[in-house]
Amino acid sequence: MTSATTHAPVSPPTEGTVRLEIAGAIARLTFDRPAARNAMTWRMYEELAAACAAISANPAVRVAVLRGAGGKAFVAGTDIDQFRAFSSGDDGVAYEEKVELYVSALESLKVPTIAVVEGWAVGGGMALANACDFRVATPGARFGVPIARTLGNCLSAANVRRLVGALGVGIVKRMLLLAEMPTAEELPPGYLAIVAPDALDAHVDDLATRLAANAPITVQVSKEMLRRVALDPAPEDAELIRRTYGSADFHEGVDAFMAKRPPQWRGA
The missing domain is CATH 3.90.226.10 (2-enoyl-CoA Hydratase; Chain A, domain 1)
Known part of the structure; x- marks a missing residue:
């Protein structure tokens, strides 16, 4: 970096x-x-x-x-x-x-x-x-x-x-x-x-x-999810879930896990 x-x-x-x-x-x-x-x-x-x-x-x-x-x-x-x-x-x-x-x-x-x-x-x-x-x-x-x-x-x-x-x-x-x-x-x-x-x-x-070192989108979304849950036990979450599963990092994580190699997170 x-x-x-x-x-x-x-x-x-x-x-x-x-x-x-x-x-x-x-x-x-x-x-x-x-x-x-x-x-x-x-x-x-x-x-x-x-x-x-x-x-x-x-x-x-x-x-x-x-x-x-x-x-x-x-x-x-x-x-x-x-x-x-x-x-x-x-x-x-x-x-x-x-x-x-x-x-x-x-x-x-x-x-x-x-x-x-x-x-x-x-x-x-x-x-x-x-x-x-x-x-x-x-x-x-x-x-x-x-x-x-x-x-x-x-x-x-x-x-x-x-x-x-x-x-x-x-x-x-x-x-x-x-x-x-x-x-x-x-x-x-x-x-x-x-x-x-x-x-x-x-x-x-x-x-x-x-x-x-951790997956930045997962960390960011998890932090925001925790903040929302503190305010509302059933908050809106679809856009956060969509952002995470729709990210290149998610696909990189799956590929890296299957290939038994360290993932290369890009925050995208």
Whole structure:
């Protein structure tokens, strides 16, 4: 595969940036505002959306890895200073609707996503990590939405649904009502992998390589099917099935299996 590197526009240091680098089949997004534990500004949210669009438009990309700069946090929520301008409940509704656009863009990304969590994934950072398909965390990494003891705001129903679907209602109640921040070790088995810091890069690279090696259309369709089933137990699926069975990759897979050779996936 050919390799290329793409960078998001550089933002002023106080506003942070979301950097996108693409090398072959792997895209890497970095939330880069370490002085504020990578708390998201509106500019960063917009750059995240632009990065998701760039990944979706690039047929060579087969997996995306998301990580916070500095090694202290994935994302520590949304920059609180942005809430000072709120004057009514309608501002909150508009804010949650806007954030939902960015979280759903990440959740709907056609390729598998891996969140690498070192330190903290808080508030909006928890929502972003939870919207990814896989999470890899260092020991003691903390996850939560402690708004009941910090800002006194709330989550949208869409984000509550995502959290309950991934973690179960009991843990989400502890996060939202008790404002607890459980460690990676306290979260359900299967929700994430816990990896020592000195083995983190190798583990993430191996996971990304394994995902990128699988049949891309099968992976993309399976991911979208899982997303739809989470919203509707009997979703429309004919076009997804048609896309998969009508692909050249499906015929290549059958031919390779019968010939006892490795398949050569082309994503078509």
